[in-house]
Amino acid sequence: MCHRARMIQKSEFIEQASKLLGSRGFTSDPDLVSPWLTDWRGRYTGAAIGLGSPASTDEVSALVKLCSQHEVAIVPQGGNSGMSGGATPDNTGTAIVISLRRMNTIRALDKDEMTATCDAGVILQNLHEAAEAERLRFPLTLGGKGSATIGGLISTNAGGTQVLRHGTMRAQVIGLEAVLPDGQIFDSLTPLKKDNRGFDLKQLLIGSEGTLGIVTAATLRLLPEIAGRTVIWAGLPSITHARQLLLHSQKMAGDRLEGFEVLPAHCLSAVLDHLPDARAPLGEPYPWNALIELVGDADTIDSVAPLAEAMLEKAFEAGTIQDATIAASESQAEAFWQLRDSISPAERAIGPAMQHDISVPVDRMAQFVEAAVPAVEERFPNSIAVAFGHLGDGNVHFHVLAPKDTVPGEWEMGDGKKISGFVHDLVTEWDGSISAEHGIGQMKVDELGRLGDPTALSIMRSVKQALDPKGLFNPGKLVPPE
Amino acid sequence: MCHRARMIQKSEFIEQASKLLGSRGFTSDPDLVSPWLTDWRGRYTGAAIGLGSPASTDEVSALVKLCSQHEVAIVPQGGNSGMSGGATPDNTGTAIVISLRRMNTIRALDKDEMTATCDAGVILQNLHEAAEAERLRFPLTLGGKGSATIGGLISTNAGGTQVLRHGTMRAQVIGLEAVLPDGQIFDSLTPLKKDNRGFDLKQLLIGSEGTLGIVTAATLRLLPEIAGRTVIWAGLPSITHARQLLLHSQKMAGDRLEGFEVLPAHCLSAVLDHLPDARAPLGEPYPWNALIELVGDADTIDSVAPLAEAMLEKAFEAGTIQDATIAASESQAEAFWQLRDSISPAERAIGPAMQHDISVPVDRMAQFVEAAVPAVEERFPNSIAVAFGHLGDGNVHFHVLAPKDTVPGEWEMGDGKKISGFVHDLVTEWDGSISAEHGIGQMKVDELGRLGDPTALSIMRSVKQALDPKGLFNPGKLVPPE
Incomplete structure (x- = not known):
C-alpha cells in the first residue's frame, strides 16, 4: 500500500475509533498518548496511532473488532509497570495502545466464599485494601503494588515475595474474562471449583502477555487475614x-x-x-x-x-x-523487609547492572549460585555478580554490576549484552528458566528464540497462529518468530 | 480408497508397528486386544486395529510417528477406569489403543523437595504407598485408586474427596512429559516453581483427555504425612x-x-x-x-x-x-467413609439410574439441589433424584433413579436420556458445569456441543486443529464437532 493510502486508512480508523469510544475512550493526541509509549524503567519507547481507554468489556470488544477490520495491531497495557517491555509498542507506529486503567471497579467481593471479582484495571494495592476491610487478604504482593493492575499481573503471571506459600498469580485466578483477537468475549468469570469441560482456556491466557487475548476481568481467591x-x-x-x-x-x-x-x-x-x-x-x-x-x-x-x-x-x-x-x-x-526491598534502587545507585530474573530447580539453586557467580566474574573481569531473592522458589535475581568507571549505555550494549547471553546459557544448561517471574515481553524474545525448547516454541507458535491468525495482538512480544 | 487397498495399508501398518515395538509392545491379536475395547462400566465397546503397549517415551513417540504417517487414529488408555468412555475407541476399527500400563516406574522420589516423578502408567495406589514409605503423602485419592493411572488422572484432571483442601490433579502436577500428535516429545518434567517463558503448555495438556497429546510422565507434588x-x-x-x-x-x-x-x-x-x-x-x-x-x-x-x-x-x-x-x-x-464410598454400588443394586457429575458455583449448590430435586421428580413422575458428594467443591453427583419395575436399557435410552438433558439444561441455567470431575469423553460430547459456550468451543476447536491437524488423537472425544 502506498504511503498516501495508508495515511487515509489510518485517519479513517482514528475517526471510527473516536466515534465508537468518545473522547475519553480514544485519543490520537500525541501529548496524551506519549506518556504511555515508554516503559517505567525507561528502556523502551515506541510509537502508536492512538490510545484506547475503554470503560467496559463491551467497549474493549468493539474496539478489538474495529482493529481487526482495519488490521491495526494492539498493545494492551495495565499499570505500565512491567519489567520486560511487554506493554510498550514497537516504533513502527502502526499499533494502538489499549489501556485498561479506566476499568477499575471491584465488581464483587464475597466474604463467605472469599473471592473478589475485579476489572482488569484494579490496582493491586486497592484490592489489598478492599480485602483488608473485610478481614481478608489477597496473598500476592510486589514492589509495584501501587501501580500494577490485576489484568497486567494475570497477563504476566506475576510472582512476588509470597509465592513460596501461595503460588504465583496463576494460583489466585479462579475465573477470567477476556476479549479474544476476533473480538469475542471469553467469559469464565463464574468460579467453578471443579469444571472438566475441555481445555482450561483460562490457563492459556494467564501469562500470555496479551498475545492471545486482553484480560478484562478476573475472579480471584482471597484468604483469611493473618493474626x-x-x-x-x-x-x-x-x-x-x-x-x-x-x-x-x-x-x-x-x-x-x-x-x-x-x-x-x-x-x-x-x-x-x-x-x-x-x-x-x-x-x-x-x-x-x-x-x-x-x-x-x-x-x-x-x-x-x-x-x-x-x-x-x-x-x-x-x-x-x-x-x-x-x-x-x-x-x-x-x-x-525494607532492606530486602531496597536492593534494586541501592544497586542502581552504584552504577549500571545487567539484571536477570532466573530460576532453576529449587534444589539446585544454591549450587547454581556457587557455580555461576565465579564463572561470570572470571569471564568478565572486574564485574561483580550478585544473586538475591526468592530461594524458596528457586528464583533469584542475578545481577551483574559493571566494572567501576564504566560508561553507561555503551557497557549495556557491549559487554552487558554478552554477560546476559552468558548467564542465560548457564541457566539453560542447568535446566532453568531465563524468565522466572518478569516475563519475556520484547526484552527477552530473542533469547527465548535462541534458547527455548524447539518443541515448546513450535506449539506456542501454532497456538498463537490459531487464536490470532492476523498477528495483531501484542506483536513482537513473547512468541519468538520462526 | 477401495477396501482392498485399505486392508493392505492396515496390514502394512501392523507389520511395521510390530517390528517397531516387538511382540510385547504391539499386538493385533483380537483375544489380547478385546479386553481393552470396553470401558469398565460396560457402557461403551469399540473396535481397534491393535493394541500398542510401549515401554518408554521414545517408543510412544516412534509409534505416534508411525501412526501419523499411516493416518491411524490413536486412543490413549491408562487404567481404563474412566467414567465417560474417553479411553474406549469408536466402533469403526480404524484406531489403535495405546496403553501406558507398561510404563509404570516411579522414576524419582525426592524426599526433601517432596516431589515424585512418575511414568504415566504408575497406579495411584502405588504412588500412595511409595510416598507413605517416605512419610509423605500424595493428596489425591478416589474410588478407582487401585487401577487409575497417573497419566489418566492427569488427562482427565481427576478430582476425588480431597479437592476441598488440595485441589484437583491440575494442582498436583508441577512437571509434565507428553508425546504430541506429530511425535515430538514435550518435556517440562523438571519442576521450576516459577517459569514465565510463554504459554503454560502443560496446563493445556492437563484435562485434554488425550486429544492434544499423550501424557507419558509427570512430576507431582507430595505433602508431609498427616499425624x-x-x-x-x-x-x-x-x-x-x-x-x-x-x-x-x-x-x-x-x-x-x-x-x-x-x-x-x-x-x-x-x-x-x-x-x-x-x-x-x-x-x-x-x-x-x-x-x-x-x-x-x-x-x-x-x-x-x-x-x-x-x-x-x-x-x-x-x-x-x-x-x-x-x-x-x-x-x-x-x-x-465406607458409608460414603458405597453410595454408587448401593444405588446400582436398586435399579437403573442416570448419573450426572455436575458443579455450580459453591455458594449456590444448596439452592440448586433444593430447586433441582423437586423439578426433576415433578417432570419425571416416580423417578427419585438424589444429590450427594463434594458440597465444599460445589460438585455433587446428581443421580436420578428410574421408577420401580423399569426395563433397564430401554429406560436409559428413553426417559433416562430426557432426564439427562433436563438436568444439564438446569445446570447450564445455573452457570454450572455438566462435567465437574469425570470429563467429557464420548459420553457427553454431544451435550457439550449443545450447551457449551460457543466462544469456548471455538477456541477449543482452533487449538485442537492447530496441534492435531490430522485429527488422529482420540477422535470423537471431548471436542464437539462444529
Whole structure:
C-alpha cells in the first residue's frame, strides 16, 4: 500500500475509533498518548496511532473488532509497570495502545466464599485494601503494588515475595474474562471449583502477555487475614547453608512459613550505604543473609513466636546459621523487609547492572549460585555478580554490576549484552528458566528464540497462529518468530 | 480408497508397528486386544486395529510417528477406569489403543523437595504407598485408586474427596512429559516453581483427555504425612444447613478441614440396606448427613479433637445440626467413609439410574439441589433424584433413579436420556458445569456441543486443529464437532 493510502486508512480508523469510544475512550493526541509509549524503567519507547481507554468489556470488544477490520495491531497495557517491555509498542507506529486503567471497579467481593471479582484495571494495592476491610487478604504482593493492575499481573503471571506459600498469580485466578483477537468475549468469570469441560482456556491466557487475548476481568481467591507475623534475620556462611535453613524451616513451620528470601553481603552493604537511616540487623556482616517470615492465623498465632525460637535454636546447634535475630516489633519487621526491598534502587545507585530474573530447580539453586557467580566474574573481569531473592522458589535475581568507571549505555550494549547471553546459557544448561517471574515481553524474545525448547516454541507458535491468525495482538512480544 | 487397498495399508501398518515395538509392545491379536475395547462400566465397546503397549517415551513417540504417517487414529488408555468412555475407541476399527500400563516406574522420589516423578502408567495406589514409605503423602485419592493411572488422572484432571483442601490433579502436577500428535516429545518434567517463558503448555495438556497429546510422565507434588484425623458424622435438617455447617467448619478449622461430603437420607438408607454389616452413625435418620474430616500434622494434631468438639458445640447451639458424633477410633472413621464410598454400588443394586457429575458455583449448590430435586421428580413422575458428594467443591453427583419395575436399557435410552438433558439444561441455567470431575469423553460430547459456550468451543476447536491437524488423537472425544 502506498504511503498516501495508508495515511487515509489510518485517519479513517482514528475517526471510527473516536466515534465508537468518545473522547475519553480514544485519543490520537500525541501529548496524551506519549506518556504511555515508554516503559517505567525507561528502556523502551515506541510509537502508536492512538490510545484506547475503554470503560467496559463491551467497549474493549468493539474496539478489538474495529482493529481487526482495519488490521491495526494492539498493545494492551495495565499499570505500565512491567519489567520486560511487554506493554510498550514497537516504533513502527502502526499499533494502538489499549489501556485498561479506566476499568477499575471491584465488581464483587464475597466474604463467605472469599473471592473478589475485579476489572482488569484494579490496582493491586486497592484490592489489598478492599480485602483488608473485610478481614481478608489477597496473598500476592510486589514492589509495584501501587501501580500494577490485576489484568497486567494475570497477563504476566506475576510472582512476588509470597509465592513460596501461595503460588504465583496463576494460583489466585479462579475465573477470567477476556476479549479474544476476533473480538469475542471469553467469559469464565463464574468460579467453578471443579469444571472438566475441555481445555482450561483460562490457563492459556494467564501469562500470555496479551498475545492471545486482553484480560478484562478476573475472579480471584482471597484468604483469611493473618493474626500476626514473626520476622527473622539470620546470618549464614554460604548459600548452601541458606538452603539447609530453608529445608529446616519448611519442615518445622510447614504452612506457617510465608516467605524466605536471601541476600549476600554485597547487597546488604549496598542497601546500608544507600539508606542513611537503615541499620544492619546483626552486629557483624556475614557472607549471606536470610529473611524469614512466619505467620499465624487466630488459632496458630500463639505458636509462631515459640516456633521461631525453636527453629533458630536447632539451626544454630546444627551449625546452619552463625547468628540470628527476631524482629522485636512490627516496625522492626518492616525495617527488615525494607532492606530486602531496597536492593534494586541501592544497586542502581552504584552504577549500571545487567539484571536477570532466573530460576532453576529449587534444589539446585544454591549450587547454581556457587557455580555461576565465579564463572561470570572470571569471564568478565572486574564485574561483580550478585544473586538475591526468592530461594524458596528457586528464583533469584542475578545481577551483574559493571566494572567501576564504566560508561553507561555503551557497557549495556557491549559487554552487558554478552554477560546476559552468558548467564542465560548457564541457566539453560542447568535446566532453568531465563524468565522466572518478569516475563519475556520484547526484552527477552530473542533469547527465548535462541534458547527455548524447539518443541515448546513450535506449539506456542501454532497456538498463537490459531487464536490470532492476523498477528495483531501484542506483536513482537513473547512468541519468538520462526 | 477401495477396501482392498485399505486392508493392505492396515496390514502394512501392523507389520511395521510390530517390528517397531516387538511382540510385547504391539499386538493385533483380537483375544489380547478385546479386553481393552470396553470401558469398565460396560457402557461403551469399540473396535481397534491393535493394541500398542510401549515401554518408554521414545517408543510412544516412534509409534505416534508411525501412526501419523499411516493416518491411524490413536486412543490413549491408562487404567481404563474412566467414567465417560474417553479411553474406549469408536466402533469403526480404524484406531489403535495405546496403553501406558507398561510404563509404570516411579522414576524419582525426592524426599526433601517432596516431589515424585512418575511414568504415566504408575497406579495411584502405588504412588500412595511409595510416598507413605517416605512419610509423605500424595493428596489425591478416589474410588478407582487401585487401577487409575497417573497419566489418566492427569488427562482427565481427576478430582476425588480431597479437592476441598488440595485441589484437583491440575494442582498436583508441577512437571509434565507428553508425546504430541506429530511425535515430538514435550518435556517440562523438571519442576521450576516459577517459569514465565510463554504459554503454560502443560496446563493445556492437563484435562485434554488425550486429544492434544499423550501424557507419558509427570512430576507431582507430595505433602508431609498427616499425624492423625478426626472424622465427624452430623445429621442436618436440610442441605442449606449443610452449607452453613461448611462455612462454619471452614472458618473454624481453616487448613485443617480436609473433606466435607454430604448425603441425603435416601443415600444412607440405600447403603445400609446394601451393606449388611454397616451401622447408621446416628440413632435416628435425618434428612441430610455431613461427613467431615479434620486432619493435623505433628504440630497441630493435638488441637484437632478439641476443635472438632468446639465446632460441633457451636453448630448445635446455632441450630445448624440436629445431632452429630465423632468417630471414636480409626476403624470407626473408616466405617463412616465406607458409608460414603458405597453410595454408587448401593444405588446400582436398586435399579437403573442416570448419573450426572455436575458443579455450580459453591455458594449456590444448596439452592440448586433444593430447586433441582423437586423439578426433576415433578417432570419425571416416580423417578427419585438424589444429590450427594463434594458440597465444599460445589460438585455433587446428581443421580436420578428410574421408577420401580423399569426395563433397564430401554429406560436409559428413553426417559433416562430426557432426564439427562433436563438436568444439564438446569445446570447450564445455573452457570454450572455438566462435567465437574469425570470429563467429557464420548459420553457427553454431544451435550457439550449443545450447551457449551460457543466462544469456548471455538477456541477449543482452533487449538485442537492447530496441534492435531490430522485429527488422529482420540477422535470423537471431548471436542464437539462444529
